[in-house]
């Protein structure tokens with residue numbers, strides 16, 4: 273049996289591990305066009321600020337790779353031919369597969385303005401991008417960041433950490449309006465301003481102005497100009513679908529995969545950022561760009577490829593991240609509407625977060641220690657925690673396991689309810705119900 277995995281991200285790597293756990297002798301080939309192999313993409317934010325070095329991005333050792341006994345090809349697949357079970361690589365012999373996993377991730381949506389191709393314009397998809405940003409930031413003084421979601425903030429923080437003056441352009445009236453509520457956006461913006469970031473609301477980038485092929489400034493749609501040496505952007509991502517165009521796979525926004533991560537071709541599986549997977553919370557297939565779901569999907573895909581029937585049950589997506597220095601957990605369905613700064617979804621984001629069913633909001637705390645709960649009939653359906661993270665784990669578990677919160681529901685909804693205490697007390701009793 274020959275298993276081929278396209279992509280050396282967390283989904284692809286988890287599949288190698290799970291295939292090998294079931295099939296000790298089958299041949300496994302992983303193909304990736306990223307010269308840096310498998311590393312932590314969320315970790316790129318901390319690498320960019322200088323908090324960790326590039327070695328810390330790698331969680332696996334040479335011995336781990338040896339033990340898994342697979343081949344790694346640093347190549348780009350240019351075409352999939354399902355009828356012949358064949359993968360083409362330019363200028364090289366084709367690779368034949370018995371079972372294929374497509375785990376090619378997503379790519380940044382490019383800026384669509386004049387000047388977007390000038391030297392000094394950066395996205396943040398992978399380690400090579402991060403290295404290019406670091407090199408450029410050394411000689412620059414002023415940067416403009418464009419976009420929304422987590423990555424735009426990470427770019428802002430990184431450029432600040434390297435001593436640059438940062439201007440952050442927001443199309444709307446507040447940061448990440450599709451996921452955060454107004455108060456949370458203002459907390460994040462307040463922290464950015466304290467750190468010295470100049471925020472420009474209602475600012476639509478119209479043009480990047482160049483001099484000798486390099487960035488020299490920007491112009492907004494309302495005619496405002498800013499002189500700068502670089503532009504960093506994160507306006508959203510899109511699953512890499514070029515390989516699956518016209519080959520008969522069912523595709524919507526991503527490659528449609530069932531609960532076994534199998535596509536409509538029984539020998540082809542899809543996992544991670546490229547896959548669109550059924551979500552019981554919302555009742556339809558959604559995209560995530562989250563590390564943990566990508567790993568779990570890769571794991572389940574690998575088991576099924578190796579013949580061990582296994583089901584991926586998508587649970588409430590969560591992310592523990594840092595927004596302008598504030599540790600923030602986002603769980604389940606918390607927002608709604610459209611964010612003018614992001615097209616589709618962003619990195620570290622889930623479509624589920626914005627699919628807010630009927631819910632009542634309860635919140636408490638100010639600024640750095642803030643909790644917002646989305647309360648359904650009997651269950652919590654989402655939560656945002658900023659600052660103090662003591663309840664992050666309990667809330668993840670309670671939401672994922674649909675804890676019946678009827679005993680505290682009314683109390684949670686009282687004005688000025690001590691939400692943190694109510695949840696902590698409830699958790700102490702309820703936790704016995706689950707294996708933690």
Ligand SMILES: Cc1cc2nc3c(=O)[nH]c(=O)nc-3n(C[C@H](O)[C@H](O)[C@H](O)COP(=O)(O)OP(=O)(O)OC[C@H]3O[C@@H](n4cnc5c(N)ncnc54)[C@H](O)[C@@H]3O)c2cc1C
Pocket residue numbers: 278279280281282283284303304305306309312313314315316317347348349350375376377378396397398422423426512515543544545546560561562563564566591592593619620621
């Ligand atoms: C800067 C940044 C910050 C993030 N922050 C968070 C966060 O806070 N929390 C969180 O949960 N998630 C975060 N994410 C998202 C998370 O990292 C992704 O969801 C996850 O890495 C997706 O894994 P994947 O295996 O699906 O794809 P990827 O990791 O994107 O891997 C795709 C692989 O496919 C390869 N490939 C693509 N096309 C081809 C081809 N034609 N031929 C050969 N190889 C190909 C690529 O080289 C790569 O190896 C962040 C991501 C980034 C980049």
